[in-house]
Amino acid sequence: MIYQHWLLVIDDHIANLTLNRPDKKNRFDSTTFLELDEITKELASNDDVWVVILRASGKDFSAGVDVQLIRDLIGSEKADFKKNLQSSQEILDRFEALNKPVIAALQGHVIGGGLILALCCDFRIASEHTVVCLPEVKRSIGVIMGTQRITRTIGIANTKELVMLGNSVSAEKGLQMGLFKEVVPDISLEEHVIGLARQLLQLPPLAVRLCKKIIIEGQFEDRAGQDLEIRAQAELLDSEDFKEAIASFYEKRQPIYQGK
Numbered sequence: 001m002i003y004q005h006w007l008l009v010i011d012d013h014i015a016n017l018t019l020n021r022p023d024k025k026n027r028f029d030s031t032t033f034l035e036l037d038e039i040t041k042e043l044a045s046n047d048d049v050w051v052v053i054l055r056a057s058g059k060d061f062s063a064g065v066d067v068q069l070i071r072d073l074i075g076s077e078k079a080d081f082k083k084n085l086q087s088s089q090e091i092l093d094r095f096e097a098l099n100k101p102v103i104a105a106l107q108g109h110v111i112g113g114g115l116i117l118a119l120c121c122d123f124r125i126a127s128e129h130t131v132v133c134l135p136e137v138k139r140s141i142g143v144i145m146g147t148q149r150i151t152r153t154i155g156i157a158n159t160k161e162l163v164m165l166g167n168s169v170s171a172e173k174g175l176q177m178g179l180f181k182e183v184v185p186d187i188s189l190e191e192h193v194i195g196l197a198r199q200l201l202q203l204p205p206l207a208v209r210l211c212k213k214i215i216i217e218g219q220f221e222d223r224a225g226q227d228l229e230i231r232a233q234a235e236l237l238d239s240e241d242f243k244e245a246i247a248s249f250y251e252k253r254q255p256i257y258q259g260k
Contacts, residue, residue, distance in 0.1 A: 006020055013048060017043075020057045022058030033091050036095060040091075051102075052098065053102075054121055055105045056114075062110060064115075101209075102123070110130060112145075115132050126175070126184075127183070130183070134162050134166060153179065158178070205259045206241050240260040241257045
């Protein structure tokens with residue numbers, strides 16, 4: 001399927017998803033959100049996709065939500081504002097819950113909604129000159145696309161620094177906060193991203209999906225999260241990959257996974 005604001009290429013179990021609005025600094029408008037939701041559905045239903053890599057065209061990952069979209073949201077009636085905002089949040093929720101591991105390759109400016117999108121990914125690798133910022137407070141706006149995503153990732157103290165001050169943060173400071181898995185030289189960003197994707201491809205895809213499901217859903221369930229682990233693992237017992245993992249362990253050979 002062809003998208004207006006995204007490029008999607010699937011090759012060798014990797015879905016290469018690129019936000020493609022470089023002339024707009026990869027800002028989100030309503031089309032960007034709606035297409036992301038369609039892409040999420042497409043990726044979730046494609047068993048040939050084991051890993052997703054999220055990139056962005058141009059020198060900046062994303063300058064966030066388009067000003068016009070924010071203006072339209074804030075200028076609407078309260079009921080419409082809440083409905084439209086909830087719809088956007090749910091699109092990001094569904095992308096975050098995608099049943100495949102997602103790696104974000106970050107470069108340049110990662111601002112506002114762009115950072116929230118990156119936080120929906122499972123792993124974030126940033127180039128050394130990446131700069132992140134949540135400037136909404138300086139526009140008298142709260143972070144409207146998922147403050148809790150930030151808090152769950154970097155903790156309350158670091159979230160307060162980002163959200164309540166609205167200042168820019170360097171890649172190195174972001175690494176210290178826990179925003180990124182690693183920070184690498186600009187020239188080797190792609191190498192590190194592909195390397196991580198290949199690590200994931202060596203693992204049984206159903207088990208990786210299971211781990212992601214437990215982590216995402218279990219954080220909201222407290223004790224029930226442990227029960228979720230038991231229920232979810234039980235679903236894997238009859239899978240071919242689980243049998244292959246056990247057999248290859250005892251036979252002292254490399255496993256060959258099929259995603260079944």
